[in-house]
Amino acid sequence: MSAFLIEARNLNFYYGTFEALRSINISVSQNSVTALIGPSGCGKSTLLRIMNRMCDLIPGSRVVGSLRVFGREIYDPNYDVTELRRNVGMVFQHPNPFPSTVFENIAFGIRIAGENGKENILRSVEESLSAVDLWSDLKDRLNFPGQNLSMDFQQRLCIARAIAIKPQILLMDEPCSSLDPIATQKIEELIFELKKKYTIVIVTHSMHQAARVSDFTGYLLKGDLIEFDRTESLFKRPKDTRTEEYISGKYG
């Protein structure tokens, strides 16, 4: 088995006839944070959503090439998608708690995974809320509607929900885009914590955020992965002039 948790080789992706991603090669190693940056519409979300096969849900979409997660081809017809999604959790751009209580939000995934013991579920809820630093705030409000929390709490609740089913990889699609700077900072701190246990791929609009939180960064432009490198090198010594233009703000 290779050292990388996620490995794409010559990966192409099509929405119908539109080629959204072209020969992507990317390797994500364990317990690292990988940031995907690039201008709007370049394919960041698409690349992220291929990694847990959420793209399957779009009629007419097609993947060509190799994408290995945990060393196995996930687009193999025999691959168990639900198993994959259990191991590769996802946090969405806008905080999206279910219209139910804090407790139910987290318990959902645990029950889906087949755990029905009350004690176990409660323990998992506590663990995951503690992991996102919400337990002390919410432990007396487990029956509070998730959607009535502040945006910051909602997004952390969503992260807690994702990690409650114990994935190994966390995919985050612009998790801070609807948060204020203080809440953003809290999420970034949380990412540092989570990195110890999870491998994270994060899409972000903000280069500064990428520079702050990630170990590796990939720069996408119109469906091409222009450059993929250690974050430091990519920002200090970009190898491609297009990357340089983008990070120096000359793009567009």
Add this chain to the structure above:
Amino acid sequence: MTSESRKRNLFYNRLGIGVSRYLTVFTAVLFCSILLFLFYHGAANLSLKFFFSHPENLGRSGGIFPIIISTALLCAVALFIAVPLGIGTAVFLTEYTREGWLTMIIRFGSECLAGIPSIIFGLFGFALFVVTLKMGWCILSGGLTLAFMVLPTIIRTSEEAIKSVPRQLRELGFSLGATKSQVISKIVLPQARNGILTGIILSLGRAIGETACVIFTTGVSIEMPRSLFQSARSMSVHFYILAREGISMEMAYTTALVLVSLILLVNLFATFLVSRKR
């Protein structure tokens, strides 16, 4: 926007609100006058005894207890069949098929069913259940026929309710490792619950008051039914017979009063369910 056109917009807005308010009031007044009319003619016989005793002398006196029970049984059979079938069809149409000729045929068929007058359903139920399947006039024949009649309503309302569940919620379910059937049973259907329930209750309202369908398939027996395989008489049929055959206009009005009040209660309950926050 100029102040001129703003003024005009405001005017139309006010006009719209005014007209719809009048129409609402008109509907309410109409319904109340029907209720009052029935009350005026039928309230004299109304008593607890009317609800809980058997009809005597073909219904000239006594109560309508067996008739209430028969009506309830008919509705129960109809919903027992139509609800799972209707929700299942709606789930199939929205979740398991791409839009195509199959969904088009099913939808078109269901629309057509919705437009068929109930007496035709009655005739069809008579030909199929009573005659061909040799079930005779009985509650089961009637309930099955009623089920066919309300099926399109349940399919349509369930479909709308299911479609109104945001795509993002489904995606979220999948991203947490749910299978398709788990997403449907644990996210989509609970979210669509209110819409689906409304459809069911509207159907119930229709089934309670249905006459033509029932008279052809369930018959007119005034006895207390001892099983689903016996003939029985629903409230609206009872009303029809009392009035039509000149047995007793007073008793007919009292029956109608009970029937209409029941339908009112059912609809109020539907409103309550819809307005209640989940």
